[in-house]
Amino acid sequence: MAKEKLKLALYWAASCGGCEITMVELREKLLVVDQVADILFWPVAVDTKYKDVEAMPDKHIDVCLFNGAIRTSENEHLAHLMRKKSKVLVAFGSCACEGCMPGLANLYNRQSIFDYVYLESPSADNPNKVVPQTTNKMAEGEIQIPKFYNTVKTLAQVEDVDYFIPGCPPQPPMVWSVIEAILAGNLPPKGSVVGANEKTVCDECKHERKEKAIKQFYRIYEIIPSTTQCLFDQGIICAGPATRGGCGALCTKVDMPCRGCYGAPPHVVDQGAALLSAASSVVDADTEEEARRIVNQISDPIGTFYRFGLATSLLHRARLTKV
Amino acid sequence: MSNTTFEPRVIAFLCNWCTYTAADAAGVARMEQPANVDVIRVMCTGRIEPMFILKAFSEGADGVIVSGCHPPGDCHYTNGNFKTFRRMPLVENLLAQYGIDKGRFHWGWISGAEAPKWAELSRSFTEQVRGLGPLSWKTQLASKED
Numbered sequence: 001m002a003k004e005k006l007k008l009a010l011y012w013a014a015s016c017g018g019c020e021i022t023m024v025e026l027r028e029k030l031l032v033v034d035q036v037a038d039i040l041f042w043p044v045a046v047d048t049k050y051k052d053v054e055a056m057p058d059k060h061i062d063v064c065l066f067n068g069a070i071r072t073s074e075n076e077h078l079a080h081l082m083r084k085k086s087k088v089l090v091a092f093g094s095c096a097c098e099g100c101m102p103g104l105a106n107l108y109n110r111q112s113i114f115d116y117v118y119l120e121s122p123s124a125d126n127p128n129k130v131v132p133q134t135t136n137k138m139a140e141g142e143i144q145i146p147k148f149y150n151t152v153k154t155l156a157q158v159e160d161v162d163y164f165i166p167g168c169p170p171q172p173p174m175v176w177s178v179i180e181a182i183l184a185g186n187l188p189p190k191g192s193v194v195g196a197n198e199k200t201v202c203d204e205c206k207h208e209r210k211e212k213a214i215k216q217f218y219r220i221y222e223i224i225p226s227t228t229q230c231l232f233d234q235g236i237i238c239a240g241p242a243t244r245g246g247c248g249a250l251c252t253k254v255d256m257p258c259r260g261c262y263g264a265p266p267h268v269v270d271q272g273a274a275l276l277s278a279a280s281s282v283v284d285a286d287t288e289e290e291a292r293r294i295v296n297q298i299s300d301p302i303g304t305f306y307r308f309g310l311a312t313s314l315l316h317r318a319r320l321t322k323v
Numbered sequence: 324m325s326n327t328t329f330e331p332r333v334i335a336f337l338c339n340w341c342t343y344t345a346a347d348a349a350g351v352a353r354m355e356q357p358a359n360v361d362v363i364r365v366m367c368t369g370r371i372e373p374m375f376i377l378k379a380f381s382e383g384a385d386g387v388i389v390s391g392c393h394p395p396g397d398c399h400y401t402n403g404n405f406k407t408f409r410r411m412p413l414v415e416n417l418l419a420q421y422g423i424d425k426g427r428f429h430w431g432w433i434s435g436a437e438a439p440k441w442a443e444l445s446r447s448f449t450e451q452v453r454g455l456g457p458l459s460w461k462t463q464l465a466s467k468e469d
Contacts, residue, residue, distance in 0.1 A: 276417060315380065
């Protein structure tokens with residue numbers, strides 16, 4: 001056993017908690033993690049406070065696995081804090097790497113999100129029209145809550161990131177391989193994507209590809225797919241060709257299309273644009289009208305092609321009316 | 324800078340064999356064309372990835388034109404323009420979702436023999452984008468959170 005244990009921290013910003021489940025999914029290996037590492041900070045599992053981290057000397061933590069996107073000023077504050085206190089900062093999971101589901105809120109802004117969530121949604125019961133304020137004066141004094149940003153950002157858009165572990169969530173065997181690499185001191189150059197492959201999901205997929213000629217696009221509830229034929233060939237939009245492999249093609253293994261959670265493969269600038277291009281160029285249409293009719297079946301292009309990557313895409317968000 | 328009048332920046336991806344030839348002929352014939360249109364020559368409109376269009380908008384273009392050979396038969400590579408007319412309607416839908424006005428993106432066909440048509444398009448499209456005002460995507464991306 002090493003003389004000094006690895007100092008590990010885990011944090012969650014705007015995320016669902018799935019990345020934390022991945023750590024638990026390491027199962028008995030979590031006990032090995034406990035043997036070789038001291039977990040200094042992990043809000044979901046360990047009772048530590050922000051002030052404990054603030055009290056640490058700079059670069060005290062060896063590795064910080066940071067999951068979640070930057071949605072609020074609190075998320076951003078913690079991103080800066082964890083960077084300051086950690087030798088290696090890892091963007092852990094799709095939210096931290098490319099925005100993931102929280103990033104789809106970039107189709108809206110703070111005002112429209114607050115209006116819907118607190119005032120207009122069918123389940124809202126808010127007769128006094130109370131909407132969160134960053135500061136609120138009470139009899140006991142002033143209360144402050146974090147600010148909700150207009151735009152969701154990725155970790156790398158607010159801080160310097162050393163490594164990226166993609167996936168929603170990252171698959172436990174891949175996480176374990178990264179932990180082993182950290183312990184062995186065998187890490188690739190800064191900025192690398194680790195715990196994933198260099199090829200696309202198609203490379204790991206069991207389905208057989210033939211010539212694509214799509215007359216109709218199907219959403220997954222509209223079709224029972226063949227278990228052997230390429231899902232894309234069947235008219236189901238599968239993000240496989242525009243997504244980095246490493247998951248073992250888990251979704252297509254059970255005949256569900258890849259949704260793109262491992263992010264863009266190497267050398268692809270914009271995952272959604274690559275997938276859009278792949279999907280539309282195989283439309284089987286010989287006239288413009290026919291092509292338009294077929295592609296109009298895709299009712300939500302951003303939600304389909306940028307399901308995980310909107311916050312890290314070239315345009316980053318829908319247009320704000322006032323700039 | 325802010326006091327000067329707005330001059331739109333238009334990026335035009337033109338195929339080497341048809342619309343670029345038309346634009347070249349329009350220039351040789353000294354047809355009137357605005358200086359706002361920056362032409363990028365590509366070998367075929369079928370090789371224009373949607374990413375090019377998004378990148379143009381994200382880096383400050385106020386309008387984008389894609390133009391190539393008339394389908395079905397004009398394409399130098401037989402069916403490159405088929406790929407274009409299959410892709411571009413979906414790009415239109417995507418841009419609409421991003422909140423980019425319809426009038427900022429034009430795609431179509433101009434053959435090598437249609438120089439006046441190119442000159443007219445470059446003028447009318449520039450005026451159309453001028454009417455829509457600056458897109459300012461760069462400013463939006465750089466703006467600090469309020």
